[in-house]
Amino acid sequence: MPDKPIExxxxxxxxxxxxxxxxxxxxxxxxxxxxxAVMMATPSDLxxxxxxxxLTEGLAKAPSDISxxxxxxxxxxxxxxxxxTGLGIDKLTERVRARVAESSCGLCGIENLEAVSQPLPRVPTHSAVDPQAIFAALAKLREHQPLTRETGAAHAAAFCAPDGAIMHAREDVGRHNAMDKLVGALAAAGQDASAGFILSSARCSYEIVEKAVRAGATRxxxxxxxTSxxxxxxxxxxxxxxxxxxxDSVLCVNDGAA
Incomplete structure (x- = not known):
């Protein structure tokens, strides 16, 4: 085996x-x-x-519930x-109990399907996203991606001010992990996620949408x-x-602005 990769x-x-x-x-x-849970993740900003x-799993209702x-x-x-602390710990004990009891009977699958279909809370009333702010954030995103510049293999999630200035950014091998790290960083800083927009380098799966909504983001x-x-x-x-x-372009999928 070679000591180094061969191009x-x-x-x-x-x-x-x-x-x-x-x-x-x-x-x-x-x-x-x-x-x-055990997650495969990059061991930074843990x-x-x-x-x-x-917060995004609903185990805590607010940053003050975590210590x-x-x-x-x-x-x-x-x-x-x-x-x-707080009401969110009920979900923690329920999930741990369910995981211990899971079997091949199929009931856990039904429960998981029901969990996925649970309605999300409505996001607060908010103003529209300025497309020029999106372009401004994209132009600066790479400056906040040291791991991506080094490896070319990491996802990033960033919180941007209304004008596109990047306020916080986190990276991880997993797109969900990068979002969770960003949400945690916003909570630690006391930053209202609805005051700007979240920019993710990842594919937009339903989990990314749900994590954004549960974090209090509006955009x-x-x-x-x-995905559909x-x-x-x-x-x-x-x-x-x-x-x-x-x-040079961006697709508006849903304009939820009031």
């Missing part, structure tokens, strides 16, 4: 290539001493990850621990096209959704 060209020549790999490790998320994951976040590197990965912009379910969920929640963002 093979169409003309038949080859040469050693210098490449850096995006870090990907197991990260266990524990709340109130209960193991909730406090934001634990905080944002709790005592502790991050530890262990033999096979990382553990992020936190304490939760979401993504680099790629949405993402469009349905955005329209039902009143989320302004802009996709296929490029440096």
């Amino acid at each position: 093979v060209r169409k003309d038949g020549t080859s040469r050693p290539a210098e490449r850096s790999w995006v870090p990907e490790v197991p990260v266990a998320l524990e709340y109130n001493g209960l193991s909730y 406090e934001d990850f634990a905080r944002g994951f709790a 005592d976040i502790a991050i530890a590197e262990v033999e096979h990965g990382w553990i992020a621990r936190a304490q939760l 979401l912009v993504t680099i790629s096209l949405p 379910m993402a469009v349905e969920r955005a329209k039902a929640a009143g989320l302004s959704l802009w996709c296929l963002a490029r440096d």
Whole structure:
């Protein structure tokens, strides 16, 4: 096996290539001493990850419900621990109990389908997105993506002011993780997610829409096209959704502005 990757060209020549790999490790998320999930993630900004994951999963209703976040590197990965209070902890105990009881009977599948179809809260009344602000944010996004510049293999989620200035940005190997990290960063900073728009470098799946809505965002912009379910969920929640963002064009999928 070669010590370095080999770049093979169409003309038949080859040469050693210098490449850096995006870090990907197991990260266990524990709340109130209960193991909730193990995610494959990039081990950076893990406090934001634990905080944002709790908020977007509905385990916490507000940032004040989350405390005592502790991050530890262990033999096979990382553990992020936190304490939760408030009504959201009911979902934590229900999920842990359901996971222990899951079997091949099919009931857990029915429950998961019902969970996916639960209505999202309506987003607050908001003004329209300025397309020029989207173009301005896109022009600056790469400056906030050091991991992407190094590896070319990370997703980013950024919070942008109404004029497109990037206020916060987070990266991860997983698009959902990048969004959770951003939500956690906004919560830690006391930043109202409805005061600007979220820009995601990822494909717009329904989970990205749901995480944005649960974080209190009113406007979401993504680099790629949405899925049909993402469009349905955005329209039902009143989320302004802009996709296929490029440096010279962007597609308005749903204008939820009042």
